Amino acid sequence: MTTREVPTVCRMCHGGCGALVTVEGERAVSIKGHPGNPNNAGFLCAKGRASIEHAYHPDRLRQPLRRTGPRGSGGYRPIGWDEALDEVAERLAAARERDGAESVVFAQGTDRNYQEWLFRFANAFGSPNVLGPAHVCFYPRVMAGILTLGGFTFCDYEHDPEVVVVWGSNKAATHGDGVIGTRLLSAVSRGTRLIVIDPHRTGLAARADCWLPLRPGTDAALALGLLHIVIAEGLLDKEFIEQHTTGFEQLRQHVRDWDPRRVAAVTGVPAQLIVRAARLYGTAGSAAVELGTGTAQHASSFDTARAAILLSALCGNIDRPGGDVLWDPQPIIGRRTMPMSEALPADQAAKRLGADRHRVLSMSGWAHPSAVWRSVLDEDPYPVRAMAVFGSNLLVAYPDSDRVRRALGALDFLCVTDLFLTPTAALADIVLPASGWLERDQIVEHANYVAARRAVTSVGESRSDEEILNDLAGRLGLEGFWDSARTALDARLAPAGTTWRELADGYYRPTELRHFKYRERGFATRSGRVALYHEGLLRMGYEPLPVYEPPIRHLRAGEHLLTSRHSRFYFNSEFRNVPSLRAKEPHPRLEIHPGTAAAEGIEDGDWAVLEARGHQALFRARVTDEVRPGVLCAAASWWYPELPPDRSWRISNVNRLLRDGDENPAMGSSTLRGVPCTVRRAPDDLVAACLDTARTEWADELP
Ligand SMILES: Nc1nc2c(c(=O)[nH]1)N[C@H]1C(S)=C(S)[C@@H](COP(=O)(O)OP(=O)(O)OC[C@H]3O[C@@H](n4cnc5c(=O)[nH]c(N)nc54)[C@H](O)[C@@H]3O)O[C@H]1N2
Ligand SMILES: Nc1nc2c(c(=O)[nH]1)N[C@H]1C(S)=C(S)[C@@H](COP(=O)(O)OP(=O)(O)OC[C@H]3O[C@@H](n4cnc5c(=O)[nH]c(N)nc54)[C@H](O)[C@@H]3O)O[C@H]1N2
Numbered sequence: 001m002t003t004r005e006v007p008t009v010c011r012m013c014h015g016g017c018g019a020l021v022t023v024e025g026e027r028a029v030s031i032k033g034h035p036g037n038p039n040n041a042g043f044l045c046a047k048g049r050a051s052i053e054h055a056y057h058p059d060r061l062r063q064p065l066r067r068t069g070p071r072g073s074g075g076y077r078p079i080g081w082d083e084a085l086d087e088v089a090e091r092l093a094a095a096r097e098r099d100g101a102e103s104v105v106f107a108q109g110t111d112r113n114y115q116e117w118l119f120r121f122a123n124a125f126g127s128p129n130v131l132g133p134a135h136v137c138f139y140p141r142v143m144a145g146i147l148t149l150g151g152f153t154f155c156d157y158e159h160d161p162e163v164v165v166v167w168g169s170n171k172a173a174t175h176g177d178g179v180i181g182t183r184l185l186s187a188v189s190r191g192t193r194l195i196v197i198d199p200h201r202t203g204l205a206a207r208a209d210c211w212l213p214l215r216p217g218t219d220a221a222l223a224l225g226l227l228h229i230v231i232a233e234g235l236l237d238k239e240f241i242e243q244h245t246t247g248f249e250q251l252r253q254h255v256r257d258w259d260p261r262r263v264a265a266v267t268g269v270p271a272q273l274i275v276r277a278a279r280l281y282g283t284a285g286s287a288a289v290e291l292g293t294g295t296a297q298h299a300s301s302f303d304t305a306r307a308a309i310l311l312s313a314l315c316g317n318i319d320r321p322g323g324d325v326l327w328d329p330q331p332i333i334g335r336r337t338m339p340m341s342e343a344l345p346a347d348q349a350a351k352r353l354g355a356d357r358h359r360v361l362s363m364s365g366w367a368h369p370s371a372v373w374r375s376v377l378d379e380d381p382y383p384v385r386a387m388a389v390f391g392s393n394l395l396v397a398y399p400d401s402d403r404v405r406r407a408l409g410a411l412d413f414l415c416v417t418d419l420f421l422t423p424t425a426a427l428a429d430i431v432l433p434a435s436g437w438l439e440r441d442q443i444v445e446h447a448n449y450v451a452a453r454r455a456v457t458s459v460g461e462s463r464s465d466e467e468i469l470n471d472l473a474g475r476l477g478l479e480g481f482w483d484s485a486r487t488a489l490d491a492r493l494a495p496a497g498t499t500w501r502e503l504a505d506g507y508y509r510p511t512e513l514r515h516f517k518y519r520e521r522g523f524a525t526r527s528g529r530v531a532l533y534h535e536g537l538l539r540m541g542y543e544p545l546p547v548y549e550p551p552i553r554h555l556r557a558g559e560h561l562l563t564s565r566h567s568r569f570y571f572n573s574e575f576r577n578v579p580s581l582r583a584k585e586p587h588p589r590l591e592i593h594p595g596t597a598a599a600e601g602i603e604d605g606d607w608a609v610l611e612a613r614g615h616q617a618l619f620r621a622r623v624t625d626e627v628r629p630g631v632l633c634a635a636a637s638w639w640y641p642e643l644p645p646d647r648s649w650r651i652s653n654v655n656r657l658l659r660d661g662d663e664n665p666a667m668g669s670s671t672l673r674g675v676p677c678t679v680r681r682a683p684d685d686l687v688a689a690c691l692d693t694a695r696t697e698w699a700d701e702l703p
């Protein structure tokens with residue numbers, strides 16, 4: 001048997017780390033960090049190290065399935081690929097014929113490097129409706145950048161920033177990958193100073209020069225305060241402002257009243273700390289801002305992101321070495337052009353669900369989930385009948401999970417492509433087995449390179465999303481696809497003058513990092529300048545300058561502020577079934593301050609019942625002073641793979657307690673952080689009734 005070591009790129013999370021996989025014959029046997037990868041330099045986290053355990057997991061789906069029992073029962077029989085794909089193509093075509101292409105929704109969760117394929121497919125099919133969690137994840141940042149600067153920025157760790165602002169993100173745990181975490185931490189060890197804006201004392205907050213533990217949801221007020229201080233104290237790059245921005249005077253007027261005392265009263269952060277942070281940032285020779293989902297899951301999501309970009313512009317950090325550098329991709333058919341948005345006719349694009357309210361979200365191509373559920377359940381403004389999901393566990397990812405369940409149950413046709421029979425997949429009419437990351441050739445686009453992720457093994461009959469979409473496109477006669485997903489790799493690389501073979505042999509192609517690009521070609525905005533004041537937003541009916549919208553917070557006696565966060569050992573809802581990772585965090589955690597816990601009679605390790613909106617969820621208390629008093633921080637996206645599918649998502653799902661709101665006007669971001677909620681110790685018999693896997697008869701113990 002031959003043994004080889006294959007250089008590749010891990011994708012147990014957003015996938016930045018270079019990995020070396022040892023393969024014996026057709027089987028991957030071990031994995032380690034790739035010391036020669038410029039992003040992670042040999043690092044591999046616990047998730048990455050569990051890749052092989054995950055790939056050959058006994059519960060992997062290995063064949064396409066057709067549902068035999070009622071939705072949610074988990075009754076399926078295996079079928080062949082041709083039968084499965086014929087049926088999917090037929091059902092999608094029939095829905096399009098009967099109710100229009102917009103009646104078919106395509107869904108995906110967080111990006112897994114095939115997102116552009118799904119957009120391309122939906123556009124070619126004629127549906128404007130691609131559903132994803134974009135509005136509470138990355139897109140407030142992306143769209144704030146595109147509208148304000150004409151592009152998206154990333155922090156330049158090639159040239160150590162003097163200061164990095166880590167804003168609403170637990171980067172060291174959630175971006176342990178080369179994209180950010182490793183590089184941020186090594187910059188810090190070389191002297192980069194940190195400002196951390198987070199109600200939680202994260203690992204980075206503990207190492208920060210300046211930690212601003214603000215009240216959840218008050219980020220935009222803090223941002224306006226930082227803008228106020230740098231303007232009032234003249235910590236500005238005057239030349240940049242004069243030559244490359246529009247609307248400075250309006251911005252100056254707008255933030256005039258946001259003095260440190262007012263900001264302190266709103267955010268709960270002492271005024272002198274806010275001033276110290278503003279000075280540290282404003283006097284740095286180079287500084288970068290890292291925004292996370294702590295800023296994206298409330299009413300001021302888009303405004304916070306816009307304000308952070310304005311701060312960077314005022315202090316001259318845009319496109320500066322060690323600053324916020326505009327992404328300048330290699331000329332492949334990739335993130336920018338692969339979606340083929342020009343293929344979607346304008347009258348179809350205008351039908352995108354949620355576009356009437358959240359025009360900036362809609363500009364980015366995403367439909368709003370709440371509008372999708374309304375269409376399914378109420379046919380308002382038109383019926384949605386069919387959905388094809390490529391990698392999203394909708395029942396735990398979206399707020400108001402019970403409504404999501406009703407909507408999925410009401411569809412005429414649901415197809416789910418996944419690696420496992422998740423509770424969402426267990427509602428599908430047809431389930432398609434997706435290959436894992438070790439099983440597919442994939443182009444990986446990062447800020448600093450384009451790299452090759454390599455297929456080194458295969459599991460059952462599973463196929464990549466790319467193969468499935470390309471095949472379905474062929475069956476439906478859609479334009480713009482290829483003979484095979486393999487051919488597509490070469491076609492997509494051709495504009496950069498390379499081939500898949502060449503890329504795979506070379507492992508990665510570095511992207512030349514260029515600074516101050518605007519000096520030659522201006523910014524890709526209407527005026528060619530950074531739009532501090534944004535006329536276009538005003539025309540769309542939104543605020544031309546960032547505003548602060550107070551979070552919903554009418555606390556009654558006994559209520560606390562519910563929030564959630566992502567876990568170091570899982571990736572959203574994934575890996576609760578991977579033993580080595582589950583052992584590290586066996587139960588869904590509720591982080592609670594000692595004072596709050598004592599007042600509610602809860603001790604470390606107790607099971608606790610959270611209750612909000614008439615729904616309950618069980619979590620295991622971790623009593624810690626890392627969280628602010630009065631904050632209940634629950635694990636996001638928890639489900640129990642060991643329980644029957646239609647129970648597994650109900651027991652410890654924080655999203656059952658949350659409203660499917662659209663509080664931010666431009667992006668429709670839901671308020672998932674800082675929501676009123678009660679907590680009490682859970683009676684032992686309730687815990688046993690909910691979690692005892694030996695039971696065969698289940699009653700609905702939790703409302
Ligand atoms: N309350 C609360 N809710 C949140 C969040 C929060 O912080 N708090 N975070 C939000 C955020 S930021 C996000 S991004 C979403 C996450 O939402 P999703 O991205 O939908 O994440 P998952 O629920 O983990 O679903 C991903 C599914 O894809 C499958 N999968 C993995 N790889 C592949 C593949 O290559 N192909 C296919 N077809 N399937 C694959 C996995 O097995 C898993 O079942 O949740 C959001 N919801
Ligand atoms: N290990 C691991 N890595 C992941 C993921 C995962 O689930 N696990 N998920 C991936 C995905 S899809 C995403 S989007 C990213 C998410 O990664 P992050 O953006 O780092 O998101 P969280 O881990 O949820 O951390 C959010 C931080 O925001 C803080 N916070 C809560 N409310 C507020 C607030 O109102 N204001 C501010 N300023 N801060 C607040 C929390 O205390 C927490 O420290 O990580 C990605 N990487």
Ligand code: SF4
Nearest residue numbers: 010013017045048177
């Ligand atoms: S941080 Fe992400 S990419 Fe890096 S090893 Fe861990 S799971 Fe893989």
Ligand SMILES: [Mo]
Nearest residue numbers: 110136137138
């Ligand atoms: Mo996300």
